Structures are given as C-alpha cells and as structure tokens.
Amino acid sequence: MMDVGLGPLGNAALYLALAFSVWGIVAGAIGAIRRDARLLTSARLAGVATFLAMTASIAIMEIALLTDDFSVSYVASTSRAGNPLWVKMVTLWAALEGSLLLWGWLLSGYWALLSIVAPNSPLRAWALTTMAVVQTFFVLVPAVIAPPFEVISPAPLDGPGPNPLLQNHWMMAVHPFLMYLGFVGLTVPFAFAMSALLSGRPGSEWMLQTRRWTLIGWGFLTAAIITGGWWSYEVLGWGGYWAWDPVENVSFLPWLTATAFLHSVQVQERRHMLKGWNLLLIILTFSLTLLGTFLTRSGVVSSVHAFGDGPVGPAFLTFFLIVMAGSFGLVAWRWDGIRDRADLDHPVSREGSFLAGNVIFLAIAFAILLGTLFPLIVEAFTGDKVTVGAPFFDQATLPLWMGVLLLMGIGPLLPWRRANTQTLRGNLAWMTGAGVIAAAVAYAFGLRGIYPILTVGLSGWNLASLTLLLLGAVVPRMRVGTRSVVQVLTGYAFENRRRFGSMIVHFGVVVMALGIMASSAYRIDEQVRIEVGDTMPFQDLTFTVQDTFMETTEYRVGAGAVVDVHRDGSLLTTLRPKINTFFGQSMNVPTPDVLYLPLYDVYLNIAAGVTPDSEFVVLRVVRSPLVAWVWIAGFIMAFGTAFALIPSRRGVRGTQRAPKGSSVA
Amino acid sequence: MTRVLVVLAITASLGGLFLWGLLRGSPDREVESARLNRQVISFDLPLYPRFQGTFGPTLNLATELNDKPVIVNFWATWCGPCYDEAPHLQAAWQRYQDDVLIIGVQTQDRGKRVEGEAFLDRFGITFPNVIDDDSRVSIDYGLFGVPETFFVRRDGTLLYKHTGPITLDKLEEKIAELTAS
Numbered sequence: 001m002m003d004v005g006l007g008p009l010g011n012a013a014l015y016l017a018l019a020f021s022v023w024g025i026v027a028g029a030i031g032a033i034r035r036d037a038r039l040l041t042s043a044r045l046a047g048v049a050t051f052l053a054m055t056a057s058i059a060i061m062e063i064a065l066l067t068d069d070f071s072v073s074y075v076a077s078t079s080r081a082g083n084p085l086w087v088k089m090v091t092l093w094a095a096l097e098g099s100l101l102l103w104g105w106l107l108s109g110y111w112a113l114l115s116i117v118a119p120n121s122p123l124r125a126w127a128l129t130t131m132a133v134v135q136t137f138f139v140l141v142p143a144v145i146a147p148p149f150e151v152i153s154p155a156p157l158d159g160p161g162p163n164p165l166l167q168n169h170w171m172m173a174v175h176p177f178l179m180y181l182g183f184v185g186l187t188v189p190f191a192f193a194m195s196a197l198l199s200g201r202p203g204s205e206w207m208l209q210t211r212r213w214t215l216i217g218w219g220f221l222t223a224a225i226i227t228g229g230w231w232s233y234e235v236l237g238w239g240g241y242w243a244w245d246p247v248e249n250v251s252f253l254p255w256l257t258a259t260a261f262l263h264s265v266q267v268q269e270r271r272h273m274l275k276g277w278n279l280l281l282i283i284l285t286f287s288l289t290l291l292g293t294f295l296t297r298s299g300v301v302s303s304v305h306a307f308g309d310g311p312v313g314p315a316f317l318t319f320f321l322i323v324m325a326g327s328f329g330l331v332a333w334r335w336d337g338i339r340d341r342a343d344l345d346h347p348v349s350r351e352g353s354f355l356a357g358n359v360i361f362l363a364i365a366f367a368i369l370l371g372t373l374f375p376l377i378v379e380a381f382t383g384d385k386v387t388v389g390a391p392f393f394d395q396a397t398l399p400l401w402m403g404v405l406l407l408m409g410i411g412p413l414l415p416w417r418r419a420n421t422q423t424l425r426g427n428l429a430w431m432t433g434a435g436v437i438a439a440a441v442a443y444a445f446g447l448r449g450i451y452p453i454l455t456v457g458l459s460g461w462n463l464a465s466l467t468l469l470l471l472g473a474v475v476p477r478m479r480v481g482t483r484s485v486v487q488v489l490t491g492y493a494f495e496n497r498r499r500f501g502s503m504i505v506h507f508g509v510v511v512m513a514l515g516i517m518a519s520s521a522y523r524i525d526e527q528v529r530i531e532v533g534d535t536m537p538f539q540d541l542t543f544t545v546q547d548t549f550m551e552t553t554e555y556r557v558g559a560g561a562v563v564d565v566h567r568d569g570s571l572l573t574t575l576r577p578k579i580n581t582f583f584g585q586s587m588n589v590p591t592p593d594v595l596y597l598p599l600y601d602v603y604l605n606i607a608a609g610v611t612p613d614s615e616f617v618v619l620r621v622v623r624s625p626l627v628a629w630v631w632i633a634g635f636i637m638a639f640g641t642a643f644a645l646i647p648s649r650r651g652v653r654g655t656q657r658a659p660k661g662s663s664v665a
Numbered sequence: 666m667t668r669v670l671v672v673l674a675i676t677a678s679l680g681g682l683f684l685w686g687l688l689r690g691s692p693d694r695e696v697e698s699a700r701l702n703r704q705v706i707s708f709d710l711p712l713y714p715r716f717q718g719t720f721g722p723t724l725n726l727a728t729e730l731n732d733k734p735v736i737v738n739f740w741a742t743w744c745g746p747c748y749d750e751a752p753h754l755q756a757a758w759q760r761y762q763d764d765v766l767i768i769g770v771q772t773q774d775r776g777k778r779v780e781g782e783a784f785l786d787r788f789g790i791t792f793p794n795v796i797d798d799d800s801r802v803s804i805d806y807g808l809f810g811v812p813e814t815f816f817v818r819r820d821g822t823l824l825y826k827h828t829g830p831i832t833l834d835k836l837e838e839k840i841a842e843l844t845a846s
Binding site: 080158159294301331335 | 686742743744745747748
C-alpha cells in the first residue's frame, strides 16, 4: 500500500475546494444569466462541497499538528512536539499560512450556510456567485500562494513552537477566530450588495435580507477588537491595551464603517433613503478588511505585529484592487438607478441624527486611515521617513468620539421624519441636567481637563437618555395592564429585541467610554526597584517583595518575584509577575500579573531579569483606574448584540421584515 | 462613464502607491553584524561522545584557533533549514578540513541528545559537534535564530556572519577569504 503523507492529502483537499469554488462561480454566473434552475442548484451545492473540502483540509492540519507530523511545512515551522494539547490545536492560527487557511474555512462555512438558508429571491444567485468569487481567492491563497501543506523531506524531528507571545495567553486562542468570523460575516452583506447591483435591483431587498448577517459580523468584530486589547494588556507588559499600531488601526477601520452601516441601513429601511450611501458603505467595509490584511501582511507599513513579507501581500493587493475597481465601478455605472428620490424632511429627526453619526464615523475612519498611510505617502513623495504616533490619533479622533457620544444619546429619542419640539425640549432638559450634574460631580472628585469631564458629562447625558427610552416604553404599558414592572420590562425587552439589544449595546459603549477615559487619563506608570524582603509604598498601596522564584514546567522556564500587595495594612493579594522563556525559542516573554479591582487595576511586570540569587527586583508598576470596565463593557456589548439576534418567534431565520417599530441602533 | 473613470483613477493611484510600497522592499532589514571584525567570545562546551576520542571531553574555541581558522555553525533538531544545510557543511568539511575547522553547536535545544545523535547519524557528520545546553553561547553570539554560521579568523576576529541555511558555494567563498587572511 502506498503511504500518502498528510501534506499531499491536505493539498488534495485544497485543490478540491478550489475546483468546487471555481465551479460555484461558473455555474452561478451562467445560471444567473440564463436563469437556469439546475445550474443554480449546482452552484449552491458547490458552496456546500467547498465547505466539506475546506473542513477536510482543516481536519488534516489539526491531525498533523496533534500528531507532530513535522513533514508538513506549517507544523515544522510553528509547532513543537512538547507543547500542551490546547496550544497545538490553536497553533492552526498562530502563523500566517494557517490563519489564512482558517479564514478560508470560516468563509466556506458562511457560504455553505447561505447556500442552504438564503431564501429563494432574485438576489440569491448573484450573491452566492459573489461569495464563490471571494471564496476562490481565499482557497487560492492556501492552495498556491502561501501553502501550509508543503512537504518537508527529510522531516525535522521537532519544531520551534508558535511565537511565544501567542503561547503565553489563552486569549490568543480566541482573538483571531473572532476577528475572522467578523470579517467573514461582513462578506455576506457585501455579496448581497453586489448582487443588487449586478441584477439591477438596488432597492432595499439586499439589505433587509442581510441585516442579521451584518449584525453577526459586527458583533464578532467588536468582540475581536476588545479581546485583542485585553490580550495586549495581559501579555505585552506595558499595561495598556491600545497603541494605535497599524495592525490595530486597520482592524478598527472596517468596524467604524460597519458601525456606520448598521445605523444607516435603518434609515433606508424606514425612509427609503441613503440607498447609494449604504451600498458604498458595505463595499468600503469589505474593501477595508482586504486592505488591512494587505497592509499588515506585506511589510508595506511597519508595525510591531510583524507577520513578515511574502507573496501574500501582492496577492491581497491584487484582490483589493480588483474588488475596489469592480464594486465601486459597478456603483458608478448603476448610479442613476440608485440615487435617492426622497429628501430629508428635517435635520432634527432620527434619520438626521443617524446621518450625522455616519459622517462622524467616516471622519474617524478617514483620520485613522490617513494617519496609518501617511508615512507611506510621505516616503513615496519626499523619501523622508516619518512616523505618526498616538498623539495624532488621539487629537484627531477625540473630538469626534465626543460627537458620537452626543448623538448616541439624542438619536434614539428622536422620532423619524420630524421631532415634536415640545417632547424634544423636555427630554433634552433631563439629559442636559444629568450631564451637567455628572460633569460637576466629576469636577468635585478632582477630574480636570476638557475630555475627561466631557466624557463623564456625556455619560450622564446618555444614561438619562437610556432611562427616558425605557420609561417611555414601560410607563404606558404599566398604565394599561396589571402586570408588574419586571413583567412589563421583560415583555418589552423580548418583544423589541433589536431595540432593547441596541440599548444594551449603547449602555456598554458608555461604560467603555468611562473605562477608556479613566484608564488613559489617570494612569500611573512607574518603575521601582525593591530589595528582596523590603517594602515600598506606592500611592495608597504598599508592595513587599517576599522572594524571587524560578519555576520550570514541561514547556517553559519562568523567573519572577513574589510580591504582596497591601492596602491600609491588610493584604489584598500576592502577585507573581515573571518572565517566561519557552523551550525552542530564544525570546523572553514578560508575563505581568494583574490585580483586577472595580476602581483600579494594579499591574506588575518584571522590568529587569531576575535570577534565583537576585538581591533586588525592578518592577514596572501600572495603576490604571477603571480599566477592568473596558472588558466588562465588551461583554455588555457582546451580550446586547446577541440579545438583538435572538430569533423572534414571528420571524423565520431572521430574513423576514422585523415587526414594525423595532430597530437596531 | 465619468464616474467609472473616477473610480478607476482612484483605484489606480492607490494601487500605484501600494505597489511602490511593495517594490521599495523592506528597508534596512539586512543589518551587518555589529560583531564584524571584533573578537568573538570563546567557549568551552561538551562534545558529543563520538568526537571525544579526537578532541577530549570538551572543545575550547580559543585553543582551536591557535591551529586554524574556525567556522562555528549553530543548529537545532527542530530547525528545518538546518537539515537543508547539514550536507553542505559536511561536504565542505571533507574538502577543507586541512585548512579550517568546522564546529557544530547544538543550541536552544535543551536535553535533545538522542535527537541530536540522530541528526549527526542522518548526515554522517564527522566534524566536531558540541552541546550548548543552556543556550549561553547562542546569547554570547547574539543569535536571532538558527541556523547561523560565523566565520572566525585565526586572530579570533569575525570575518563574516551568515544567517539562514548556508550553501557549499558560500562556504567555499568564505573559506577562501579565511585562509587568505
């Protein structure tokens, strides 16, 4: 019997997936043009078949990783025989080739699902064909351009293991997965938008059919960005979570445009306006996911997240340019058919505020894109090398974020078309009152500076707005029945899932704004040197270095210090910051230890190497107020999104029109 | 039509900018070793048993330099490219062992003796190989990764450092420079 290695087997699965996805394009396009039902069914089956083939390739790669088959190039370059099981499993997306394979697999999952569940509408054929085109690119990458299944002969006996920064925290198992689910989720509305343009039906159909997919993609992207920040906080050792690094920026760009899209589709849904705008936004969102991948995987923009350069950069650039020219070109070509016929009745209306919000989100996205590309542009024209750092991004976007918070409070309270001035005045009075009181309390507690005080004031404004929204919903219902407050509230929440979910998300945004403000404006970051056995006061805390330690596990050596943290004479906790060195890697990984408290975090990191006979330790101490609330806010936002997505008993698969009066915002 | 042209123009200019960014290459990635022409740090490391008959239990770089210039090659059993370059090193050793000493240093590979023996067997390696079990020497030499190969003149200064798998051609070129100096 011939012995076939896992490498060729994996490649076979990929080539099969490539054949199926190409067939998906051919059958889909010819079927759509000729309206041939048999071809269209075949194209749908191609989606399912591609998914099965991609699943096989993923399974083969996992088997190779788990059985330490170092004849497979990806395993040889990123895995290590002695690693724990969970690390081996997630090594699949610990480096470029594997993570692109994962992307292709998740995409095929969405395509297959869409092939099965998408309702039989005139849009389906071209939407699935667009999915097939995108899928073909994402199979071509692992099959030809960045192949993970190359055969290495002779096979090495062991590998170096994944990047130690990724081995050092379980969060890394989650973050890339969420990111790709987000990117892939936003491919679905893009595909339907393309279909709307190709089939000459640029009305609201495409957007109604994909509302749920958009929200899913957006939710995953949100969760991915927040877990990325959390990982950075727990692993990188500087006590921060956002550094305006190009990789962070480019993951944020599609989030901004997707957020704008999420709001402006409602204007189209209710008022049949912004048709062209929405098409442009979703195309922009999808293009930005490709641009981001290109920028970060090509070495064109320098970043600390070096994925190295290679053939992947040019491939993504080519695909990005094709998508740009093709999709925006299509919009330009069809523009006369998609131009709005309705006009804004009045700027002070729900749609007016959504439109203003859209402009702000796009302005933020533009500022970030400009800041990220600026070094490249300058170098291209003058040859000078410049960098754009956090101060630019902070100064350019902070006023705009304040605008977002302002509009977030007022928008949901405004009715469509035109506001009733009297109700509006009443609401504004309450909100302004709450905002002013909150700002005054903040000032009394010692907050200074325009942005911290504004943030607190606007948080008060938003909390008042959310309260008014809830009261407006609950009070009339209380009057007509005999149910208790809790019953009415749960009844309202479950009857208006999108609206209630949006309120939860908005509440999460307020919590997040407060967390970001406090942790960045009032963070204390110092380096201290403490003799072993000594005690040192720090703010309202004291640190006692009990001992140093060295621990060896099967996978790594850790050397660090045992530090008792006291407040008011009582022991809060014992922290054990250390530096890990993984076997097979020469790089040292700082492993901070964090005490999470509601009011502030105490973050200790070893700043200079410790040996068992060290007489002192150098610690980096970061005390960030309210930083834990950034992660809690992430959970709240994810919960709100999930709540809005709970299928309603009336709706089937979420592809029907939502009940009147509900909205996501 | 004008709109389509505008879209194409924007795409083309973005494409031009990024293409330039790609073609510009990665600036300053190739940094010459700061240790060039300086004294390398000597080491005294245990040898694999099969070489102990010729050299004794340990091998000292400074002592060997009294005799000939030395090529120090760092490798590990988990390192794929090391398997590619091993035959080249062995071939160079067979041709030039009268002019130069090649020393293999197994590094960042704690406790992997059995695997190390298998590596030596696989390529029939006959030049001496030592074990840098706590990776101290790799730190002394400022290794980024394995394989890396250092060409040391008889006076103990560094002539050249090679990063990544080395080929017989490159070895011959640098051995000529070593023996000429």
